[in-house]
Amino acid sequence: MSQLRLPLQRPEGARRDEFIVGEANASVVHHLEHWGTWPVMAALLVGPRKSGRSLIARLFAQRADGRMIDDAHRVAETDIFHAWNMAQADRKPLLIIADHAPPEWNIRLPDLRSRLAATPVLRIDEPDDALFVDLLRYQFDRRELFAGDEVIAWILKRVDRTYLSLMRVVDALDDAAHEAERGRISIPLARPALQARGLLVQGAGELRREEA
Incomplete structure (x- = not known):
């Protein structure tokens, strides 16, 4: 046997662990x-x-x-x-x-x-932008959270693009959504949740201008 077809791409609505394929892997x-x-x-x-x-x-x-x-x-x-x-x-x-x-x-x-x-x-390399977004959406889907395109784009610009950072971001937003008793992630919800855990990597001045 010389080939092995791995079911790696996530089916729609899946909740079990799946391996998402991108340029990095x-x-x-x-x-x-x-x-x-x-x-x-x-x-x-x-x-x-x-x-x-x-x-x-x-x-x-x-x-x-x-x-x-x-x-x-x-x-x-x-x-x-x-x-x-x-x-x-x-x-x-x-x-x-x-x-x-x-x-x-x-x-x-x-x-x-x-x-x-x-x-x-x-x-396996650290994720590029496309894989980071796919993994972010996948993790939100697994936890039954929803984030619109504008929220995903906002997060992508403001956090370290590593696998470890991604999981920390998802954990922080999951906790914040649970505390707020909502399943939709918004920028007003995400900003303080990620800032409180030191996950935002922008300069403090730029963050303050956003909050103004």
Whole structure:
């Protein structure tokens, strides 16, 4: 088997976890769908936290009858070494998830270091604007919140465009909407909620002019 079709795009109205594809992760999806072409039956998946790396690894392991090792930097190196060897022996793909690839991830076991040197590295980047917006809408949908285009555009201009920042923004707005007993996110609701948690990155002067 050389290809694996992953159901990654979110169906309308979905509430379960889905992996949203964009420019920042498209190459990862491509490599996972063509795992039969890997030079070895293992790959190292690296990327920012909250980027969906564990989710796509679970989907991949389920559909390819493979294995995954999450937070590999916290796992005993001998365990990773044996899992890598087993993947070659039984021809079942292994996906190793870490914050960074070597040498940033300091591997002490020489045998593991040599094997990871021969292992493809798949990288998820921080989201571009288009993916950030798709993820923002998806998270709002999951929490049954509504934000119009003008609110989405307002948020996009004023927060760090990282996966971690996105989740913090959604948590803050979810809490604010719950407290206000409403499901619609507005700019007057969003501004103080995000400012209170230090999530707005504009200069203070510009924020004060907006509030005037």
